[in-house]
Amino acid sequence: MPDLLLELFCEEIPARMQPGAAEAIRKLVTDALVERGLVYEGAKAFVTPRRLALAVHGLPAAQPDRHEERKGPRVGAPQAAIDGFLKAAGLASLDQASVESDPKKGEFYVARIHKHGRPTPEVIAEVLPEIIRSFPWPKSMRWGKASAKPGALRWVRPLRSILCTFGPETEEPEVVRFDVDGLASGDVTRGHRFLSEGDIRVRRLDDWLTKLEAAKVVADRERRKDIVLADAKDLALAQGLELVEDAGLLDEIAGLVEWPVVLMGAFDASFLDVPDEVIRATIRANQKCFVLKDPATGRLANRFVLVSNLEATDGGAAIVAGNERVIRARLSDAKFFWDTDRRTNASVPLAERLEKFRNVTFHEKLGSQYDRIQRIAELARALAPVVGADLALAEQAALYAKSDLRTEVVGEFPEVQGLMGRYYARLEGLPEEIAAAAEEHYKPQGPTDTVPTAPVSLAVALADKIDTLVGFWAIDEKPTGSKDPFALRRAALGVIRMVLENGLRLPLAELLAGRFGxxxxxxxxxxxxxxxxxxxxxxxxxxxxxxxxxxxxxxxxxxxxxxxxxxxxxxxASEATADLLAFFGDRLKVHLRESGARHDLVDAVFALPDQDDLLLVVKRVEALSRFLGTEDGKNLLAGTKRAANILRIEEKKDGVSHDGAPDPALFVEAEERALGAAMADAEPVIAARLAAEDFEGALAAIAALRAPVDAFFEKVTVNAGAPALRANRLALLAAIRRVTRAIADFERIEG
Amino acid sequence: MIDPTLPSHMRPDRSFQGLILALQRFWADKGCVILQPYDMEVGAGTFHPATTLRALGPLPWKAAYVQPSRRPKDGRYGENPNRLQHYYQYQVILKPSPPDLQELYLASLDAIGIDLKLHDVRFVEDDWESPTLGAWGLGWECWCDGMEVSQFTYFQQVAGFECAPVAGELTYGLERLAMYVQGVENVYDLNFNGREGEDKVSYGDVFLQAEQEYSRHNFEHADTSMLLEQFRMAEKAAAQYLEAGWNADRTRHLMAQPAYDQCIKASHVFNLLDARGVISVTERQSYILRVRELAKACGAAWLATAAGGAGAPCGASAA
Structure with a gap:
C-alpha cells in the first residue's frame, strides 16, 4: 500500500505553536482523505522549528469505485421531469437509463452510475492547497511581493517550500503536484540551517528521516526531547550534580532546535546568595537553560545546562562563553533586585510600603490593591477563630501577604510571588506563621495543589479567596460558560478544599451576607x-x-x-449571598462527583434548606451513602419514595397538604398503630441526633422504621373509604417524608 | 567574515564606529539607500519616516540607517553597564520583504565578525507591536549565544493600515552587538574609535557624562509644565497641518511629513512626561491613544502622497 509524505518548510515556527500544528495537520489531512473514501493504516506528524510534516501510511492507490442506482420518473412523465433526471444522473439520453417496473409505480427509469475512483495523488493534490490556505495557526502573517494583493497566502512565518510524494514502498514514488499561491510542490527539502548545505531530494518517509538526520535534523520532536534530557543528565552526572528537571522548559527547547547539542556553563558562586528560585527563574525565563542541584546540599550549583542548535567547530567553547556572559549580566540584575528589596524592607516600615498600593488598581470597580489588602486583613481576622488562628497574627499576616508584589524581584519574575514574601518575612524577623502565610495564601492553585493547613495561612488564604469571590459577585463579573477570567471557579474550589480537608466549620451564608452587607x-x-x-x-x-x-x-x-x-x-446582599452560595454548591457537586460521590446524593442533600456548611453537607452525603448500602437503607428508600409518590398524587388531587400530625385515636389497623408509635418514638431521637450532627446515628434511628413501614404498605390501604381515615393515613405517610427529609430529600435519590 | 583588507582600527570587532561602517557597507551592497539619522528625538529607529511612512503604500523601498534612540525612562545615571537612555539602533527596511531576508541578515552578522560555525544563532518568537504607532508585525528576536542582538519583523500593519506589500524590518542593537564582538562587559568600556593607548576613545568618554546629565534631566528636572504644553501644541499643530494638507476633494495630501514630525514630537514628550512620573496609569493609556490617532491620520495622509503611492504626483490634482 502506498504512503504519503508531506513537508511544509518555512521560517522559524514559534516553539509554543509546534505541538498544536502537528496535531492539526494530521487531523485535517487524514479527515479530508477519509471523507473522500481514502482509508489509511497510520499517520504520524513531525514538527521542528523549520518544518511541519506528515506521513500517512497504507493508503489505497485510488478511491474505491462507486456504484450508484438512481430512481427516476415513470415512463411517460413530463419532459421537464425527465430532463431533470438526466441532468442529475449525468446521462446524455434516456438510452443510457434502463426501465424497471414495480406494482405501485408502474414502469419507471433507473440510472445505473459507475464512478471510477480517482487516483489518490489527484485527490491529495486537490485537498492540500485548501488545508494549507486555511491552516489554523493561532497567529499568521503575509510576506513578500505577493502580500501586495488582497487574499495573499497566510502562514505562521514565510512558507518556503512544499515537499509531497506518494507511492508504494517498493517503487519510486511520484511527486504529488499542486500549487499554493505560486509555490509548487516538489520532492526537495533542506537540512540544518548552518550544518548542512544545498537541496536534498527525498523519496519517502524513511528516506526523509535518514537524509535529514545526515543533514543534522532530528525530525521527531519526542526524540529531540529524549536527547536533550539524556544528555543533560549525563553532563550533570559527570559533575556530580543533579539536573533540575523542567518539563515545560524541555518542551520549549525541543521547539527551538533541530539538532540539539547540550553544553554546560558556569556562573560565579557568589550569585548563590540569591534565592535558588530566583536564580532558576532568571536562567529559565531569559536564557531557556536548565539549572543544576548539588545533591550534597540540596541547593543549586553554580552551573547551568544550555541547549544549542549547533555542533560548533570549537566544540562549543564560544557558545558557552557567550551564554555565561549573558547569564552573568542577568544574575547581576537579579542580585541587584534582591539586594534592593532587602534594603528597602529593612528601611521602610510595612505600613509605608503598603501605602504604595494605593496607586495600584486591583480592578476598576473594586478599588486599589490597598483597599483589597485591608479587606482581606479584616476578613482574615474574622476568620481566625474558625481556623483556630491568633486574631492579631492572622490580620498581620494578611497585611504582609501581598507586600512582595511591589518588590523588584517579583516585578521582574511574577512567578516567584509569595515565595519572595516568605523569604523577605524571614529576613525581617517576622514570625514564621507570617512567612508561611505569605507563600501559602495563594494555595491551592489548582485541583492537584496542596491545601494550606497552618491556621494563619488558612485564615489568609480563605480571606483572599472569599474577598475575590464576593468582590466579583458584587460587580456582577461571574464566570459564564468557558469564560472565567478572574479564576473564580478555582477560588471557590480552593475554599471548598480548604474547608473539607481541614475539617473547618464555616457558616458561609452568614459570612457572605456580612461581606456583601x-x-x-x-x-x-x-x-x-x-x-x-x-x-x-x-x-x-x-x-x-x-x-x-x-x-x-x-x-x-x-x-x-x-x-x-x-x-x-x-x-x-441577600440575593447575592444566595447566588454565591448556589455557586459554591455547584462547585462542591463537581468536586464531590470528581472524588466519586453519587451526584444524586449530593443533590438530595442540597435540596434541603440552609445548606451552607460545606463540611456538614459532605458528612451527610457520606452517611447517606453508607446507609443506602445496607438492606434497611435500600428498603427504607423504596418505602419513602412510595410514600412520597402517593402523597404527591393525593395532595395534588385534594389540593391540600397532609403534613399535619396523625391522630393515634384514628388508627385502626395494628400496622398503622405500630408505625405511628415507631414514628413518635423515632422523631425526637432523630432530631436530637441531628442537632448533635450525628448523621450516622440519625440514620440508624431512621433504619428502625424500615420494618413498620414495610408492614404498613403490605397491610394497610391508604385510600380508605372514610375521608378521616384516609387523611390520617396520608398524614402518617407525610410523617415518613418529613422524618427522612431531616437528612436528605429522598425523592431525589435514584434507585 | 570581516573584510581582511580593513585596517585594525576600522574592524567591526575592534571599534564601535567600525561596526557601524561595516553594516553601512553591507547594506549599501545590497542596494539600500544609506540614510542619515532622522533629526528629531525618537524612541526607536522605527519612528524614522523612512520606516514608518515608507512602510505604507505599494512602492518598493530599501533603506538602512543608524538612528539614535531616546528612552528617557531607561536612564540609570551611567551606573548600569547595560542600560542607557540614549543609544543607537541600526535599522534596515526592505519593501517588499525579499524571500531571502533571513539569509541576508545572517550574512550581515558574518560581515561584522560573527562566525556562524562558532556561534549559536537562533530565531526566537517575538511579535512586535507599537501601540503609539498603531503598528504590529510578526517575527523574532535573534539570539546569538543566548543574547538578543536584533529584532526581525515582518510588518503587517503600520499606522492602522495593512501593509501591502509587507516590509521586512531589521533592528540591530548596536551597543549590545558591539559589546559582544568586542568581548566587553560594560557598555562604557566599548572601544569607540578602534585606536589603542592614548588615542583610544571609549564609549564612556563620549557618552558617560551625557547619560548622567540626561538622567538628572529626565527623572528630576525636565520641566513638566512646559512638556505638557508642548504635547498639546504638537498635537494641535499636527491636526492643523493634516487638515491644511488635504486638497479640496481629499484625494491628495501635501503636508504628511511635517504633520508626522509633530506626531514624533508628541511621542517623545510623552516619554519624558512618563519618565518624570507625572502620568498616572489611566492617563497613560489615553496619551498613547492620542499619539496613535495622530499616527493614523499621518498614515492616511501619507497614502495620499506620491511617495505613499497615490496615482498622480501630489501637485497634479491639488488645485
Whole structure:
C-alpha cells in the first residue's frame, strides 16, 4: 500500500505553536482523505522549528469505485421531469437509463452510475492547497511581493517550500503536484540551517528521516526531547550534580532546535546568595537553560545546562562563553533586585510600603490593591477563630501577604510571588506563621495543589479567596460558560478544599451576607453641595456596592437616598449571598462527583434548606451513602419514595397538604398503630441526633422504621373509604417524608 | 567574515564606529539607500519616516540607517553597564520583504565578525507591536549565544493600515552587538574609535557624562509644565497641518511629513512626561491613544502622497 509524505518548510515556527500544528495537520489531512473514501493504516506528524510534516501510511492507490442506482420518473412523465433526471444522473439520453417496473409505480427509469475512483495523488493534490490556505495557526502573517494583493497566502512565518510524494514502498514514488499561491510542490527539502548545505531530494518517509538526520535534523520532536534530557543528565552526572528537571522548559527547547547539542556553563558562586528560585527563574525565563542541584546540599550549583542548535567547530567553547556572559549580566540584575528589596524592607516600615498600593488598581470597580489588602486583613481576622488562628497574627499576616508584589524581584519574575514574601518575612524577623502565610495564601492553585493547613495561612488564604469571590459577585463579573477570567471557579474550589480537608466549620451564608452587607455600615458622606444620590456616594469599595445597586439621577434628598440605599442594599446582599452560595454548591457537586460521590446524593442533600456548611453537607452525603448500602437503607428508600409518590398524587388531587400530625385515636389497623408509635418514638431521637450532627446515628434511628413501614404498605390501604381515615393515613405517610427529609430529600435519590 | 583588507582600527570587532561602517557597507551592497539619522528625538529607529511612512503604500523601498534612540525612562545615571537612555539602533527596511531576508541578515552578522560555525544563532518568537504607532508585525528576536542582538519583523500593519506589500524590518542593537564582538562587559568600556593607548576613545568618554546629565534631566528636572504644553501644541499643530494638507476633494495630501514630525514630537514628550512620573496609569493609556490617532491620520495622509503611492504626483490634482 502506498504512503504519503508531506513537508511544509518555512521560517522559524514559534516553539509554543509546534505541538498544536502537528496535531492539526494530521487531523485535517487524514479527515479530508477519509471523507473522500481514502482509508489509511497510520499517520504520524513531525514538527521542528523549520518544518511541519506528515506521513500517512497504507493508503489505497485510488478511491474505491462507486456504484450508484438512481430512481427516476415513470415512463411517460413530463419532459421537464425527465430532463431533470438526466441532468442529475449525468446521462446524455434516456438510452443510457434502463426501465424497471414495480406494482405501485408502474414502469419507471433507473440510472445505473459507475464512478471510477480517482487516483489518490489527484485527490491529495486537490485537498492540500485548501488545508494549507486555511491552516489554523493561532497567529499568521503575509510576506513578500505577493502580500501586495488582497487574499495573499497566510502562514505562521514565510512558507518556503512544499515537499509531497506518494507511492508504494517498493517503487519510486511520484511527486504529488499542486500549487499554493505560486509555490509548487516538489520532492526537495533542506537540512540544518548552518550544518548542512544545498537541496536534498527525498523519496519517502524513511528516506526523509535518514537524509535529514545526515543533514543534522532530528525530525521527531519526542526524540529531540529524549536527547536533550539524556544528555543533560549525563553532563550533570559527570559533575556530580543533579539536573533540575523542567518539563515545560524541555518542551520549549525541543521547539527551538533541530539538532540539539547540550553544553554546560558556569556562573560565579557568589550569585548563590540569591534565592535558588530566583536564580532558576532568571536562567529559565531569559536564557531557556536548565539549572543544576548539588545533591550534597540540596541547593543549586553554580552551573547551568544550555541547549544549542549547533555542533560548533570549537566544540562549543564560544557558545558557552557567550551564554555565561549573558547569564552573568542577568544574575547581576537579579542580585541587584534582591539586594534592593532587602534594603528597602529593612528601611521602610510595612505600613509605608503598603501605602504604595494605593496607586495600584486591583480592578476598576473594586478599588486599589490597598483597599483589597485591608479587606482581606479584616476578613482574615474574622476568620481566625474558625481556623483556630491568633486574631492579631492572622490580620498581620494578611497585611504582609501581598507586600512582595511591589518588590523588584517579583516585578521582574511574577512567578516567584509569595515565595519572595516568605523569604523577605524571614529576613525581617517576622514570625514564621507570617512567612508561611505569605507563600501559602495563594494555595491551592489548582485541583492537584496542596491545601494550606497552618491556621494563619488558612485564615489568609480563605480571606483572599472569599474577598475575590464576593468582590466579583458584587460587580456582577461571574464566570459564564468557558469564560472565567478572574479564576473564580478555582477560588471557590480552593475554599471548598480548604474547608473539607481541614475539617473547618464555616457558616458561609452568614459570612457572605456580612461581606456583601459590609457596604451598608458605611454612611455615605454628604459632599459640600447637592443632595442627589450621585453626589453623596463615595467610590470606595463598599460604596461601589451601593452604587451598583442604587445610582439613579433622580433628584432625591440625601436622607431618602440613604434609606433607599439601605433597603436596596439589604435586598441585594441577600440575593447575592444566595447566588454565591448556589455557586459554591455547584462547585462542591463537581468536586464531590470528581472524588466519586453519587451526584444524586449530593443533590438530595442540597435540596434541603440552609445548606451552607460545606463540611456538614459532605458528612451527610457520606452517611447517606453508607446507609443506602445496607438492606434497611435500600428498603427504607423504596418505602419513602412510595410514600412520597402517593402523597404527591393525593395532595395534588385534594389540593391540600397532609403534613399535619396523625391522630393515634384514628388508627385502626395494628400496622398503622405500630408505625405511628415507631414514628413518635423515632422523631425526637432523630432530631436530637441531628442537632448533635450525628448523621450516622440519625440514620440508624431512621433504619428502625424500615420494618413498620414495610408492614404498613403490605397491610394497610391508604385510600380508605372514610375521608378521616384516609387523611390520617396520608398524614402518617407525610410523617415518613418529613422524618427522612431531616437528612436528605429522598425523592431525589435514584434507585 | 570581516573584510581582511580593513585596517585594525576600522574592524567591526575592534571599534564601535567600525561596526557601524561595516553594516553601512553591507547594506549599501545590497542596494539600500544609506540614510542619515532622522533629526528629531525618537524612541526607536522605527519612528524614522523612512520606516514608518515608507512602510505604507505599494512602492518598493530599501533603506538602512543608524538612528539614535531616546528612552528617557531607561536612564540609570551611567551606573548600569547595560542600560542607557540614549543609544543607537541600526535599522534596515526592505519593501517588499525579499524571500531571502533571513539569509541576508545572517550574512550581515558574518560581515561584522560573527562566525556562524562558532556561534549559536537562533530565531526566537517575538511579535512586535507599537501601540503609539498603531503598528504590529510578526517575527523574532535573534539570539546569538543566548543574547538578543536584533529584532526581525515582518510588518503587517503600520499606522492602522495593512501593509501591502509587507516590509521586512531589521533592528540591530548596536551597543549590545558591539559589546559582544568586542568581548566587553560594560557598555562604557566599548572601544569607540578602534585606536589603542592614548588615542583610544571609549564609549564612556563620549557618552558617560551625557547619560548622567540626561538622567538628572529626565527623572528630576525636565520641566513638566512646559512638556505638557508642548504635547498639546504638537498635537494641535499636527491636526492643523493634516487638515491644511488635504486638497479640496481629499484625494491628495501635501503636508504628511511635517504633520508626522509633530506626531514624533508628541511621542517623545510623552516619554519624558512618563519618565518624570507625572502620568498616572489611566492617563497613560489615553496619551498613547492620542499619539496613535495622530499616527493614523499621518498614515492616511501619507497614502495620499506620491511617495505613499497615490496615482498622480501630489501637485497634479491639488488645485
Amino acid at each position: 459590609a457596604g451598608l455600615s458605611v454612611t455615605a458622606e454628604r459632599r459640600r453641595t447637592g443632595d442627589s444620590l450621585d453626589t453623596v456616594l463615595d467610590l470606595s469599595f463598599e460604596r461601589r456596592l451601593i452604587e451598583t445597586i442604587a445610582v439613579g439621577t433622580r433628584g432625591i434628598t440625601y436622607e431618602q437616598a440613604q434609606e433607599e440605599v439601605k433597603a436596596r442594599g439589604t435586598a441585594f
